[in-house]
Amino acid sequence: MKLSAEQLAMSGRTGRRVTRNSIVFLVLTVMMSMLSSSAKAQQPKIPLVGLLLSGSRSTTTVHIEAFRQGLRELEYIENQNIAIEYRYAEGKYERLPTFTAELIHLKVDVIFAQAAPAIRAAKEATKTVPIVFEMLADPVSAGFVASLSKPGGNLTGVGGLAPELSGKRLELLKQIIPRLSSVAILGNSTNPNFRAVLRETEMAATALGLRLRSVDVLEAGRLEEAFSTIINVRAEALSVIPDPMFGAELRKIVHFAAQNRLPTVYGISGAVETGALMAYAPSQREMFRRAATYVDRILKGANPAHLPVEQPTKFDLEINLRTARQIGITIPQAVLYRADKVIK
Numbered sequence: 001m002k003l004s005a006e007q008l009a010m011s012g013r014t015g016r017r018v019t020r021n022s023i024v025f026l027v028l029t030v031m032m033s034m035l036s037s038s039a040k041a042q043q044p045k046i047p048l049v050g051l052l053l054s055g056s057r058s059t060t061t062v063h064i065e066a067f068r069q070g071l072r073e074l075e076y077i078e079n080q081n082i083a084i085e086y087r088y089a090e091g092k093y094e095r096l097p098t099f100t101a102e103l104i105h106l107k108v109d110v111i112f113a114q115a116a117p118a119i120r121a122a123k124e125a126t127k128t129v130p131i132v133f134e135m136l137a138d139p140v141s142a143g144f145v146a147s148l149s150k151p152g153g154n155l156t157g158v159g160g161l162a163p164e165l166s167g168k169r170l171e172l173l174k175q176i177i178p179r180l181s182s183v184a185i186l187g188n189s190t191n192p193n194f195r196a197v198l199r200e201t202e203m204a205a206t207a208l209g210l211r212l213r214s215v216d217v218l219e220a221g222r223l224e225e226a227f228s229t230i231i232n233v234r235a236e237a238l239s240v241i242p243d244p245m246f247g248a249e250l251r252k253i254v255h256f257a258a259q260n261r262l263p264t265v266y267g268i269s270g271a272v273e274t275g276a277l278m279a280y281a282p283s284q285r286e287m288f289r290r291a292a293t294y295v296d297r298i299l300k301g302a303n304p305a306h307l308p309v310e311q312p313t314k315f316d317l318e319i320n321l322r323t324a325r326q327i328g329i330t331i332p333q334a335v336l337y338r339a340d341k342v343i344k
Contacts, residue, residue, distance in 0.1 A: 070292025
């Protein structure tokens with residue numbers, strides 16, 4: 001079939017219109033893609049903070065909330081202008097190197113490490129990612145910073161040694177049990193805080209006329225063995241040295257103390273909420289809240305090497321009267337008046 005000259009001309013004009021339309025569509029598509037890419041490039045990157053926690057989710061809930069509160073005070077809202085990745089070791093420290101590697105792989109801007117095991121894992125994993133820490137030990141003697149005033153390296157935060165509190169814990173036990181003569185000390189000798197705290201505890205025990213029996217627990221699986229030792233030595237009371245492992249196993253320790261009607265004082269802030277009789281320790285809520293200020297300063301460009309380590313300034317005495325009644329202990333009014341928190 002042959003086309004007329006007029007039909008051929010119309011066909012040519014139609015083809016040219018299709019070609020022009022295709023070119024216009026292609027140009028518009030490219031322009032839209034470029035505008036979209038430009039818009040994405042202009043969107044600010046949300047900072048990512050990695051939380052590396054030696055304890056468990058349940059035992060650190062109030063502390064994590066204090067950290068979030070500190071961020072909110074600095075106008076950071078989680079999942080809006082800041083993102084947080086959480087990793088909980090639950091007292092199983094062998095998990096920490098893997099968790100640290102995961103956070104580094106996610107390209108976190110800052111790692112917030114809680115307690116010595118997590119801090120050590122983070123320090124060994126990176127010398128470039130800034131690390132903010134919270135610890136109830138001396139970061140200098142633990143080898144984490146060069147000095148409190150000039151940390152050096154990529155670590156800084158809130159921490160410090162308060163071994164004198166161990167003596168005050170013994171004094172509290174003596175005040176509620178005037179005839180007290182023997183106390184067991186539950187500790188973990190691998191913790192950098194252990195030796196100094198034990199030394200202070202021994203000095204206080206001598207001054208108070210108390211016999212001490214140190215019970216060393218290197219891993220959570222040996223707690224039952226430690227409990228048997230405490231019973232066998234006929235300890236009349238128990239003092240628990242601060243350690244992330246004991247925080248993760250707090251419910252088990254509290255149950256043992258209640259079951260054996262053993263007056264116990266803990267160096268773990270917030271322990272009374274789990275049923276502990278007494279706790280006297282630096283306020284970890286305040287320490288976590290203050291750690292948020294370090295995260296903020298680092299995100300704004302500060303060098304952790306030049307940020308002095310802040311030491312605890314707030315100490316809490318907490319008492320659980322329900323537990324006292326359960327084990328047949330009467331807390332003197334003089335002690336109650338000093339308490340920052342009393343559970344009735």
